[in-house]
Amino acid sequence: MTGAVDATAELVERAAAHLMPTYGVPRAAFLRGQGTVLFDAEDQPWLDFLSGLAVTSLGHAHPAVTEAVARQAATLVHTSNLFLTEPAVLLAERLAEVTGWPDAKVFLAQCGATANEAAIKLARRHGKAQHPDKVRVVALEGSFHGRTLATLEATGQPAKHGPFAPLAGFVDHVPHDDPEALTAAVTDLTCAVLVEVVQGEGGVRPVPAEVLAAARAACDLHGALLLVDEVQTGMGRTGPWFAFQGTDVVPDVVTVAKALANGLPIGACIARGAAAEVFKPGDHATTFGGNPVTCAAAIAVIDTIRDEGLLDQAATRSRRLVAGLEGLAGSAPLAAGVRGRGLLLGLELDAPVAAEVEVACRDRHLVVNAVAPDVLRLAPPLTVTREEIDTAVAVIAEALAAVATHPTDR
Ligand SMILES: Cc1ncc(COP(=O)(O)O)c(C=O)c1O
Incomplete structure (x- = not known):
């Protein structure tokens, strides 16, 4: 096990003792965030395309x-x-x-x-x-x-x-x-x-x-x-x-x-x-x-x-992300379409495997979530960069391929 996994496991055990288990088993633990990036216990970066469930719209630690x-x-x-x-x-x-x-x-x-x-x-x-x-x-x-x-x-x-x-x-x-x-x-x-x-x-x-x-x-x-x-x-x-x-x-x-x-x-x-x-x-x-x-x-x-004109900027970023996801729908396995508005988007899948795709993304340090059995939700900050969008789309493509190829062990 890596140090980050050890540290998370230890925290999960302590949480189980005294926090009511209303949120299920946590998916990871983070120490800090900057912009679209979260850092885990080993200071490894994760791309946050969920913004804490559509909350940190200016990115983490906005000055x-x-x-x-x-x-x-x-x-x-x-x-x-x-x-x-x-x-x-x-x-x-x-x-x-x-x-x-x-x-x-x-x-x-x-x-x-x-x-x-x-x-x-x-x-x-x-x-x-x-x-x-x-x-x-x-x-x-x-x-x-x-x-x-x-x-x-x-x-x-x-x-x-x-x-x-x-x-x-x-x-x-x-x-x-x-x-x-x-x-x-x-x-x-x-x-x-x-x-x-x-x-x-x-x-x-x-x-x-x-x-x-x-x-x-x-x-x-x-x-x-x-x-x-x-x-x-x-x-x-x-x-x-x-x-x-x-x-x-x-x-x-x-x-x-x-x-x-x-x-x-x-x-x-x-x-x-x-x-x-x-x-x-x-x-x-x-x-x-x-x-x-x-x-x-x-x-x-x-x-x-x-x-900072973020409504206009977010509209531009939304177009890039939608285009990237629509590209996946035309080329990657499982991807079927895109829905939503602005930077609240759902990648529709042609099978109920969104939870597996979420885990495969997480394994690749991209935070998104399965909001329905066949829909992956993306809600990056309004400040997300073009490069981050391109990276996230590439990671999702990999995750889809992994789930399609090895449905059980990814
Ligand atoms: C549309 C909508 N309304 C209400 C809520 C509840 O908000 P809170 O969790 O802050 O109580 C949520 C939370 O996801 C939501 O998405």
Whole structure:
């Protein structure tokens, strides 16, 4: 065994003693990161084409984020929400700018699930003002919205519900690609329709424009709010700041988390129009919401993306990566096609071997993941270089060939 494997094995053993095993057996352990590269215990580089599950969009250890965090940590870390701190206000102002909603109001949470939890509570409060039973939510099959009880219930993956049933029963799920089914599911007792524009955990599956349009129309007809979960797709991951900005549909509420602070835990629920006026003092709260350090990191992320033109750069890089992956689909075994938007991409395989391809990539120090049995997810940082893209495509080609040739021992 190499030293890195020894060090990882030792850490895995210690973790097994005292960490709850909710994440399965870890795939590797890393000591540090720089840009698109992670370094293991032997200081060996790995190419990170997953960005910590679409989180470190500026790459690891981005100097602007490091500097903002260090400065804020040395200044003021926490006051509670009994008091104001400027980073929370500044971040809310920035989020109003990037949504393009001058009337936006923001609730700052800690992660994606808590941002969605806020959105669902907001929609219920809005619905109940119209009718005491207007609390139902329509969501899509295959969606992922989080693991708290309400967001788990909204998540359209019944296997994840099983161990925790019975759930409250307030969510109706419809197929992700059936506008008529969605229209039929929304009633006067629906307070919200909750959708992703591209289902990330659901297999990098774009939701058809007709479904988004049907959701908007049904919400308008029944006085419900359209909630768009941009936890995975926000902050330039699919091209624009938010994926909805690449569609004809404008939601009432958008949630964002993951990449917002490049790895520090944060989430935001952003509302406009009447939805922005729903919450009153005492309606919702969380001790760490608006934490100055995480907010400072998020402001640095937004400013860096804007000042360095990273949305445009990421679009160019996306085209190169898509071309590389499409090339594989024409030439390499198992590769069948490419889906997704921007730098949230899925390589479709013609057999359910994505987990094996993931391992074969990992053996070659490339981090990607099997997001469905036949889909490999790629989500490199927006800062990824051309050379890194070409290397990753070459590694995937090798991994596909290895899996195709030796399905069991790679
Ligand atoms: C679309 C979407 N919503 C919500 C979540 C939950 O976010 P968190 O894990 O930060 O609670 C995720 C996480 O993968 C996600 O992809």
